Structures are given as structure tokens and as C-alpha cells.
Amino acid sequence: QVQLVESGGGLVQPGGSLRLSCAASGIIFRTNKMGWYRQAPGKQRELVAYIIGSGSTYYPDSVKGRFTISGDNDKNTMYLQMNSLKPGDTAVYYCNTFPPRNSYWGQGTQVTVSS
Numbered sequence: 001q002v003q004l005v006e007s008g009g010g011l012v013q014p015g016g017s018l019r020l021s022c023a024a025s026g027i028i029f030r031t032n033k034m035g036w037y038r039q040a041p042g043k044q045r046e047l048v049a050y051i052i053g054s055g056s057t058y059y060p061d062s063v064k065g066r067f068t069i070s071g072d073n074d075k076n077t078m079y080l081q082m083n084s085l086k087p088g089d090t091a092v093y094y095c096n097t098f099p100p101r102n103s104y105w106g107q108g109t110q111v112t113v114s115s
Contacts, residue, residue: 003026004096009111015085020082021079022095039092
């Protein structure tokens, strides 16, 4: 059974940084495409980054240059370093495969960017 547990969210001022973690069991990161997603109130869930086994990454324009996805294969943990945060980044952040599988969604971690 796959379990993905997100952590590291919190309240941060605009321009600040956070690093999110995604600890996995039942799935091996390095053999899967893995992604970070977010869902803001009243909006659809959206992809913010993905990484494949080779280390190649993808970011939409909205976060490119500010967010960095990475993984630690030994710990089977994925990270999302978020810099220069904006109020528009406020959302619940989730990890999942790319494309996502419905049964893999976890509780997510809340990120709030506000002064």
C-alpha cells in the first residue's frame, strides 16, 4: 500500500522560503515520475513541479526560477524548496506520482504566504 506524507508547510511572509518534504512508503521514487501539486481555495489542483528518475525536472512558468524539486533516494523522500514566495502561492501542497493516482493523495501540507 502506497502512503505519501507531506510536511514542512507553514506561515511565511512574502519573499520568504520554505522546504516541503514528502516521505514515501510502498513506492520507490527513483523508479517513478514524482510531482508536487497544490490546491488553493476555490481552485483546481495544479502541478507545480515534477522529477523523473534521471533527475530531469519540469516547472510551470508560475514557479519556474523560484521552486526546486529534488529527491533523496536513500531516504525515499522528495523535497520542494520554495523561494521568493508570493501570496498567490498560498495553497495546500501535495505530492503524488506524475500523472497523479487518485488513491495516492495524502493530507497535504498548508502553505500560507501573508504579511
